[in-house]
Amino acid sequence: MPLTPPQRARYARQLALPEIGESGQIRLAAARILIVGAGGLGSPAAYYLAAAGIGTLGLADDDVVEASNLQRQILHGTADIGRPKIESAAQRLQALNPELRVRPHRERFDAAGAPQMLAGYDFVIDGTDNFAAKFQIADACLEAGKAYSHAGVNRFLGQTMTVLPGRSACYRCLFESPPPPPAAPEAPQGPLGALPGVIGAIQATEAIKYVLGIGKLLLDRILVYDAMELQVRIVAVHRRNGCVCNRPGGFHASAPKVI
Numbered sequence: 218m219p220l221t222p223p224q225r226a227r228y229a230r231q232l233a234l235p236e237i238g239e240s241g242q243i244r245l246a247a248a249r250i251l252i253v254g255a256g257g258l259g260s261p262a263a264y265y266l267a268a269a270g271i272g273t274l275g276l277a278d279d280d281v282v283e284a285s286n287l288q289r290q291i292l293h294g295t296a297d298i299g300r301p302k303i304e305s306a307a308q309r310l311q312a313l314n315p316e317l318r319v320r321p322h323r324e325r326f327d328a329a330g331a332p333q334m335l336a337g338y339d340f341v342i343d344g345t346d347n348f349a350a351k352f353q354i355a356d357a358c359l360e361a362g363k364a365y366s367h368a369g370v371n372r373f374l375g376q377t378m379t380v381l382p383g384r385s386a387c388y389r390c391l392f393e394s395p396p397p398p399p400a401a402p403e404a405p406q407g408p409l410g411a412l413p414g415v416i417g418a419i420q421a422t423e424a425i426k427y428v429l430g431i432g433k434l435l436l437d438r439i440l441v442y443d444a445m446e447l448q449v450r451i452v453a454v455h456r457r458n459g460c461v462c463n464r465p466g467g468f469h470a471s472a473p474k475v476i
């Protein structure tokens with residue numbers, strides 16, 4: 218389907234980029250991206266992807282909006298406190314771009330439901346805030362062969378890497394297994410709200426590059442952003458011998474239990 222005149226107007230700045238152009242814009246409209254977590258990372262990632270003209274965004278989250286979210290989770294507003302995050306997120310994203318299709322998944326991402334959820338998407342963005350979920354997403358994307366963007370933020374520090382299962386280093390190449398849970402619950406500190414804004418925008422950029430097949434993805438490298446010192450480091454990550462992504466017999470033969 219060629220672009221309509223309103224689409225040409227809306228996406229004029231992207232159409233003017235030879236790396237995107239009309240054929241790229243049509244590819245973006247056909248793309249389906251799943252965002253797990255409609256919070257600090259998922260908000261900016263979803264907002265920029267909706268703005269860019271991604272056709273379908275899946276949102277997986279089972280939380281409701283709390284006042285303490287609003288300092289960083291820019292998809293939600295004061296009037297949304299108490300609403301399911303996927304509802305307020307969908308409303309905000311469709312106000313930005315009415316052509317966007319939002320698929321709500323009001324559920325926590327887990328190993329049992331993952332294959333079915335992942336099946337309908339081309340790329341996955343990990344916008345979760347805990348190690349257990351990050352390992353579940355890493356393992357499920359590896360098993361399903363889905364490209365995805367990992368990210369995490371804490372205090373003033375953020376990190377992100379992109380994974381093409383079987384072709385680049387995976388999250389378990391970096392961290393073999395989840396760290397032990399803390400002995401006592403710890404009160405969260407931060408993050409500074411603009412920090413997941415930076416990292417989530419990088420995740421959106423990676424998703425767009427992946428869909429378009431342009432540029433150099435953040436593969437076999439992890440980007441670490443220290444907002445306090447304003448330092449960006451990109452550290453090589455090697456495929457680890459014996460990692461689940463890198464064993465004879467493949468991932469299925471050695472699927473580890475996730476805590």
Ligand SMILES: [Zn+2]
Binds near residue numbers: 386388390457460461
């Ligand atoms: Zn690995």
